[in-house]
Amino acid sequence: QVHLVESGGGLVQAGGSLRLSCAHSGRRFSTTTMGWFRQAPGKEREFVVAISWIFDNTVYADFVKGRFTISRDNPKNTLYLQMNDLKVDDTAVYYCAASRVTLSMVTAEYDYWGQGTQVAVSA
Numbered sequence: 001q002v003h004l005v006e007s008g009g010g011l012v013q014a015g016g017s018l019r020l021s022c023a024h025s026g027r028r029f030s031t032t033t034m035g036w037f038r039q040a041p042g043k044e045r046e047f048v049v050a051i052s053w054i055f056d057n058t059v060y061a062d063f064v065k066g067r068f069t070i071s072r073d074n075p076k077n078t079l080y081l082q083m084n085d086l087k088v089d090d091t092a093v094y095y096c097a098a099s100r101v102t103l104s105m106v107t108a109e110y111d112y113w114g115q116g117t118q119v120a121v122s123a
Contacts, residue, residue: 002026002112004096009117016086016121022079022096022114033099035110036070036081038092038119045095047105049081059103063089086121093118 008020020036035050049060049070058070069082079096094117097110104110 002031002098004098004112004114006094006096006114006117009094009119011120011122012086013122014086014088017082017084018086018119020081020083020094020096020117020119022081024077024079024096024098031098031100031111032102033104034072034079035097035099035104036079037095037097037107037110038090039095039116040089040092043092045107047107048094050099050103050105051079052103057103059105061105083119086119088121088123091119091121 003025005023012018032053033050036048037045038048039045047061048064051058051070051072067085071080096114098112099110101109
């Protein structure tokens with residue numbers, strides 16, 4: 001069982017930055033990808049970014065390219081999401097997730113999820 005715990009959310013003004021962390025444990029051999037998703041009130045959960053477990057291959061949603069950066073520290077079992085130039089539309093609960101599908105962008109292909117961390121961006 002993969003256990004994921006997000007932290008680092010908060011309230012920030014537009015144009016500001018936040019760094020989210022995801023502490024993970026119990027990785028299964030079949031887990032190939034770690035990703036970040038988000039869900040705004042009244043909207044479906046959407047893909048933000050993913051990174052392969054072993055290599056540094058990444059894939060980003062178009063709306064975060066150039067602003068968000070995913071990284072991982074394998075010895076610390078931690079995944080990060082650096083978010084810069086935040087916009088009001090980035091307000092959402094952000095989730096860390098693990099998948100068996102390489103660089104998946106599909107919510108249903110992620111097997112394990114954290115509880116989420118709230119990010120609120122004010123104008």
